[in-house]
Amino acid sequence: MGFTEPTSIQKVAIPAALDGKDLLATAPTGTGKTAAYLLPVCQMLLDVPRREPGSARVLVLTPTRELAIQVAEQCxxxxRYTxxxxxxxxxxxxxxxxxxxxEKNLDILVATPGRLFEHIEGERFDCREIECLILDEADRMLDMGFGGVVNQISGEARWRRQSMLFSATLEGNGVASFARNILNEPVEVSSDPSRKERPKILQWIHYADSYDHKLSLLSHILKNDAQSAIVFVKTRERVMQLQAQLQSQGIISVYLQGDMAQDxxxxxxxxxKQGQVxxxxxxxxAARGIDIPNVxxxxxxxxPRTADVYVHRIGRTGRSGQKGIAISIVEAHDMAILAKIERYIDEKLKPRVIDGLRPQHKIAALPGKKKVKIKGKAKSKKAKAKKKSASKKPK
Structure with missing residues (x-):
């Protein structure tokens, strides 16, 4: 597969997993978490082969369909040669x-929680033979509301000998307490990626006065700069609207959203992935776990609505130490979340301009550019003091 040495998370996770310990592992996206759990469980299955045909011995739960398919492909x-x-x-x-x-004789099953639990309730899948339960992107599962279902699946698989929880972060809605319910005296491992593994992502922002201005900025970037781009929007309706608007300008795209049929x-x-679009x-x-090379x-x-989602979004570029670019188009109403993002990543996102598409609104004006006066704007402290002083003079 082209791997010659383990990544930092693989170095610390694989030995503990091979020892049969429960594992609580965190590492940045794109640093090899999938192989960090697949390699040791495959070794376990080879070392202790099954005696009789039966249900899956290893269960991997993922929050999204795309990630499940991706993990199964890696598996x-x-x-391949076993x-x-x-x-x-x-x-x-x-x-x-x-x-x-x-109905087949499976060793490893990768699944999304909702669909799998339907089969468990319908008595079409038996959890009693599961020896190892793995939760991939556990924080995302909680964010998506799968916590209760995952706990129920964990209860059904209570005879297992090992559990592993992998995540890009332990922040969010109670990941630590979630881990306590699932894991038994876990070994906690985390990794500080090597320089080679760290994403090299250049980040900046463009200020926009309006939706039409945003669309013009996006069109310019897609036509002139991007070889392969993922464009994130906030709603399904917005996806369809944007695709139609880009298509009217001769920009062809595909889309990915929650209620699409799997095919x-x-x-x-x-x-x-193949570069056709x-x-x-x-x-x-699509913000979590999807590994698409050369974005x-x-x-x-x-x-995004939260700062941690910003980090997961931009992690779709600069994978495995490659270079990438992350651009955010910011309107006035985005300033609060922009400030949270900058605090979260501990970095100030610098604004850039495109000739012919410079922002005109004062909140979007850049240093050195003449600001446009906004009606109703509060007067400066200096002007207020001057007015107060004048009002005190005797008539």
Whole structure:
């Protein structure tokens, strides 16, 4: 597969996992977490082969369909020269396909929580043979509301010997308490990525006066700068609107959003991965875990609602130490979340301008550029003091 040495997270996670310890692991996105848990569980399955055909011995839960498919693909590559078998179950797929898979002799099952729990309730999947439970992107599962379902699945698989929780961050809605429910005296590992592994992402912002101004900025960047770009927007409706507007300007894109049929999602991702289309429009369903090589730009057409999502979004470029560019287009109402993002990443995002598309609104004016006076703006302290002094003079 081209791997010659372990990444920093693999160096600390694999030995503990091979010892059969429960694991609580954190590492930045794009640093090899998938192989950090797949390699040791595959070794375990080879060292202790199953005696009789049966249900899956290893269960990997992921928050999104795309990540599940991606993990299953990696699993198949790792297991290629073994007799181990791997399968994937996600929402959006015909139930008949799931039934055929679950009737097979599986070693590793990768699944999204919601669809898998339907099969558990329908007694089509037996958790009693699970020896290892792995939660990938656990914080994202909680953000998406899967905490209760995952706890129920964990309860169904209570005879397991090992559990692992992997995440890009332990921040968010109670990841630590979630881990306490799932894990038993876990070894906590985290990694400080080497210089080679760290993403080299150049970040900046463009100020915009209005939606039309934002659209003009985006069109210019896509036409002139981006070789391969993921454009993030905040809603499904916005995705469709933006795709139509870009298409009217001759810019062809594919899109990815939550309520798409699975076959359409797979087709859109394949077109983007293979370079048939260079622009992918996406809601935050695509912000976590998707590993698409050679994405040159991530563009935040709409800023995310939280600062940690910003980090996961821009992590789609600069993968595995490559260079990437992250651009955010900011309107006046975005200033509060922009400030939170800058505090979170401990970096000031510098503004840039494009000739012919300079912002005119005062909040968006750049240093050295004449500011446009805004009606109703509060007077300066100096002017207020001058007025107060004049009012005190005797008539």
């Amino acid at each position: 198949e590559r790792i297991c 007799k181990l078998s791997c399968g994937v179950i996600t929402g959006g797929i015909n139930y008949g396909t799931d039934h055929d898979l679950l 359409k999602r797979i087709l859109a991702l394949d077109k983007f 260079k622009i992918l429009l996406a809601t935050d369903v 040159s730009h991530v563009i935040n057409f709409d800023l």
